Amino acid sequence: MSIPVFYEPNPIASPFLSEEESIHAHRVLRLKSGDPIFILNGIGQKFEAKIDQSTSKKTTFHLLKEIENSALPAYSIHLWIAPTKQMERMEWMVEKCAEFGIQSIGFFHSRYSERKEIKTHRLEKIVVSALKQSKNLFLPNIYPIISFKELVKQLSNKEHEQKLFAYISNPPSPSLSKSIQQNQAYHILIGPEGDFSTEESAALLASDWTPFSLGKAILRTETAGLAATHAIHLLHEN
Amino acid sequence: MSIPVFYEPNPIASPFLSEEESIHAHRVLRLKSGDPIFILNGIGQKFEAKIDQSTSKKTTFHLLKEIENSALPAYSIHLWIAPTKQMERMEWMVEKCAEFGIQSIGFFHSRYSERKEIKTHRLEKIVVSALKQSKNLFLPNIYPIISFKELVKQLSNKEHEQKLFAYISNPPSPSLSKSIQQNQAYHILIGPEGDFSTEESAALLASDWTPFSLGKAILRTETAGLAATHAIHLLHEN
Structure with missing residues (x-):
C-alpha cells in the first residue's frame, strides 16, 4: 500500500x-x-x-x-469567476483547476449572474483532496464571493500583474497565447453564463483589463475557467 | 428569446x-x-x-x-479512455470534450481497469446537448467499450494517423507540443486510474504508439482526457 x-x-x-x-x-x-x-x-x-x-x-x-x-512557481494564476447556478459545476471546476495547479479561485456576482451567494466550505475540502491526489505542493486559496465592482476596485492597484477577461466579440479577441507575457501573476476574469453587461465590458475595456478569446466554440462558464487555467500552464511548458 | x-x-x-x-x-x-x-x-x-x-x-x-x-477540420481527435469507477466523471469529461470539439470518444478496459462495462446512452444525450450549446457543428461519435487488446489491434492498420498514449515515466515523456505533427488524425489513449500494466505499456512502446506526458501534476483519468483534447486544440490555434 x-x-x-x-x-x-x-x-x-x-x-x-x-x-x-x-x-x-x-x-x-x-x-x-x-x-x-x-x-x-x-x-x-x-x-x-x-x-x-x-x-x-x-x-x-x-x-x-x-x-x-519547492519555491513558488515563476507565474501564478488567479481565477475570478461568476458562479454557475448549479454549484456542482463550480465544484468540479475547482477540482480540475487544483489538479492543474492554481494560486487562487475567487468568485464574483455581476449584473447577469444566476447566483449571488456561494458557500466555500465544500470547495476548501475539494482543493485539499486535489492537493493530496495531484502531488502538487501548493494549496489553492478559495475566496468568498464579492461584487464585480468591488473585485475590479480591489485589483485596480495591481499594476504589475496581468489582468485578462474572457470576452466574446466579433472580430474575436486574441487568444491567451497572444495576450500574455511569460512568468507573470495572471488575473483571469470569467463572466456569468449570461455574460457581462455592456456597461461591465465597457468598464473593463476602458481600464487595464485585456480581453481574450478561448476559441471558436462557446464554452460553458466552468469550462472557460478550466480552459484558461490549462492554457496558461501549457504556455509555460518547457 | x-x-x-x-x-x-x-x-x-x-x-x-x-x-x-x-x-x-x-x-x-x-x-x-x-x-x-x-x-x-x-x-x-x-x-x-x-x-x-x-x-x-x-x-x-x-x-x-x-x-x-463547414468542412471537417484539418485535424481530428479520437480519445480512447479506460472509464473511471464513478460514471459521473466520464459524463462530465464527455461534455467538456464535446464543448472543445472532438471527433470520437471510445472506451476500453485493461488489466487494472476499475470498470469493465459502460452504458453509452446517457453519453450520447450529453454530446447532443453539448453540440447545441457550444455552436460546434460536428457531433462526436461515442463508441462502446472494448478490450485493450482489441483496441490496439483495431488501430494497428491506421498507419497514417498519430497514435499517442499518456505515460507516466521517469524521465518524463515529451509533452504533446513536442510529440504531435500538425493537422493529423490523433488517437489519444488514456489508461485507468491504476495505470497500464507493465505488459500493456511495453506492448504500446514496442509498436507505433508514442508516449506523452501531461506535465508534472498527476491528473485524474478524466482530467487527463480533457487536458489532452484541449492541448491539441491549442496547438492548432491560429
Whole structure:
C-alpha cells in the first residue's frame, strides 16, 4: 500500500491532524502508532512523518524529515469567476483547476449572474483532496464571493500583474497565447453564463483589463475557467 | 428569446424531430406551428427551419435554408479512455470534450481497469446537448467499450494517423507540443486510474504508439482526457 498523504498547514508547531483528517486516518485508513505518513503544508513542503497516536478526534504525529521544498512557481494564476447556478459545476471546476495547479479561485456576482451567494466550505475540502491526489505542493486559496465592482476596485492597484477577461466579440479577441507575457501573476476574469453587461465590458475595456478569446466554440462558464487555467500552464511548458 | 437549436441527423429526408427532441420542443419550449428553429445535422450543416406541427411524440418542420456548411477540420481527435469507477466523471469529461470539439470518444478496459462495462446512452444525450450549446457543428461519435487488446489491434492498420498514449515515466515523456505533427488524425489513449500494466505499456512502446506526458501534476483519468483534447486544440490555434 502506498503511504497516505495528509494536509496540515503548520506541522512543525501543530504536529497533529485536523478532526476531518483524523477521521480519515483513523476510521478509513485505520492507521496506528508507528505507521508512516506524508504531510503536505500546502506552501511548498512535504514531510515524512510517523503516527504517534490516532483517534477519530485527533491524530498526532512526529516529523522525520522534509523530503520536498519547492519555491513558488515563476507565474501564478488567479481565477475570478461568476458562479454557475448549479454549484456542482463550480465544484468540479475547482477540482480540475487544483489538479492543474492554481494560486487562487475567487468568485464574483455581476449584473447577469444566476447566483449571488456561494458557500466555500465544500470547495476548501475539494482543493485539499486535489492537493493530496495531484502531488502538487501548493494549496489553492478559495475566496468568498464579492461584487464585480468591488473585485475590479480591489485589483485596480495591481499594476504589475496581468489582468485578462474572457470576452466574446466579433472580430474575436486574441487568444491567451497572444495576450500574455511569460512568468507573470495572471488575473483571469470569467463572466456569468449570461455574460457581462455592456456597461461591465465597457468598464473593463476602458481600464487595464485585456480581453481574450478561448476559441471558436462557446464554452460553458466552468469550462472557460478550466480552459484558461490549462492554457496558461501549457504556455509555460518547457 | 434566442431561436432554439435542435439536432436531427437527416433533416432533408426526415423533417421531424426525435421523440426526445420533440418532448423538449413541445413541453419545455412550447413551440407552435410557424415558430422558427435551427437544425444541426451533426456533420457540419446548420439550417433555418419552421415548425409545422408540434406534439410531444413528433414535431415536424420544414427547412427554409442552409445557413452554415463547414468542412471537417484539418485535424481530428479520437480519445480512447479506460472509464473511471464513478460514471459521473466520464459524463462530465464527455461534455467538456464535446464543448472543445472532438471527433470520437471510445472506451476500453485493461488489466487494472476499475470498470469493465459502460452504458453509452446517457453519453450520447450529453454530446447532443453539448453540440447545441457550444455552436460546434460536428457531433462526436461515442463508441462502446472494448478490450485493450482489441483496441490496439483495431488501430494497428491506421498507419497514417498519430497514435499517442499518456505515460507516466521517469524521465518524463515529451509533452504533446513536442510529440504531435500538425493537422493529423490523433488517437489519444488514456489508461485507468491504476495505470497500464507493465505488459500493456511495453506492448504500446514496442509498436507505433508514442508516449506523452501531461506535465508534472498527476491528473485524474478524466482530467487527463480533457487536458489532452484541449492541448491539441491549442496547438492548432491560429
